[in-house]
Amino acid sequence: MNGVSGIVLAGGQGRRMGGVDKGLVPLHGRPMVAWVLERLAPQVDEIVINANQNLEAYGGFGRRVVADEVGGFAGPLAGLHAGLAAVSRPLAVTVPCDSPFLPADLVARLGAALGGNDLAVAKTGEQAHPVFSLVRRSVREHLAAFLAGGGRKIDAWYASLKVVEVAFDDEADAFRNINTREELREA
Numbered sequence: 001m002n003g004v005s006g007i008v009l010a011g012g013q014g015r016r017m018g019g020v021d022k023g024l025v026p027l028h029g030r031p032m033v034a035w036v037l038e039r040l041a042p043q044v045d046e047i048v049i050n051a052n053q054n055l056e057a058y059g060g061f062g063r064r065v066v067a068d069e070v071g072g073f074a075g076p077l078a079g080l081h082a083g084l085a086a087v088s089r090p091l092a093v094t095v096p097c098d099s100p101f102l103p104a105d106l107v108a109r110l111g112a113a114l115g116g117n118d119l120a121v122a123k124t125g126e127q128a129h130p131v132f133s134l135v136r137r138s139v140r141e142h143l144a145a146f147l148a149g150g151g152r153k154i155d156a157w158y159a160s161l162k163v164v165e166v167a168f169d170d171e172a173d174a175f176r177n178i179n180t181r182e183e184l185r186e187a
Contacts, residue, residue, distance in 0.1 A: 003090055004107055006044035007083030008036055009076050009131055010051040010058060010097035011068055021054050022178065023097030032178060035100030037061055043107035044093060048086045050079035075152050076131050077143065084140040096131045096177055103174040110134035110166055118161040124172040128165055130154040132175060 010023040010033060023033035033049070040047060049065045051058045058065045066086045068078040080094055091114075093107050103109070103122075110120040111134060118139050122132040131154070139161065146157050168174065 004044045004111065004134070005083075005087035005089040005092045005137075006040045006047040006107075007080065007087065007092050007094045008033060008040065008047060008049045008063075008097055009079040009083075009094055010049055011076075011079040011082075021051075021057075023049075023051070024054060024057055025098075025178075027100055027178070032100050033058070033061065033097045036095060036097055036102060037063070039100070039102050039104060040093075040095055040106075043104070045089055046087065048083050049097075050083050070147050075154070077147060077152060077154055077157055080135070081140065081143050081147055084135070084137050084143070087137065090137050091134055092137055093134045094131055099132075099175060099177040101174045101176055102132070103168060103171045106132065106174075107134065109168070113164050113166045115164065116162070117164045119158065119163045120166050121158065121163060122168050122175065123165045124168050124175055128155075129168075129175045130158060 024031045027035060037047065047063045049058045049063050051065050052067050055065050064086060066082045068082050070078040084092060095102050114120045114134055118136050120134045122129045151157060
């Protein structure tokens, strides 16, 4: 889909995996973020990686790396905020660095459903996956105001926008993320 940038969210602290940077943890001999980049690259025009530690390591993947402008590991919204400042396309898709199985048709399906909405978010069953979304770059100022007011919860921000949820029930396993050492072994 033309006109779409990709933002890989790798800015967390990896607390559930013992404080390690999840995107750099090996899965079948390659860092998880390498699998994510491989699946996302054919779907977008450009990719930036949002990271708050190990910036050189992430830079080694040949993509622009941007850190949060909001301090203190403020969560995925801070990563989206930083990413939207760095991308050049009118739409941006977000994916987490710890979901190596993301759908090969993620951008196409979210884009087909976006219509006049601000944001399209993937869901399986009743479960929304807010870090898998297609968002208009024009919402960045709205997001900046939300963050400046202390907002951090992604669901609360989404509730203030025009959002469409897109069913991916046929690809539910694609949204599996790897948060713990046990989940890593299972993958």
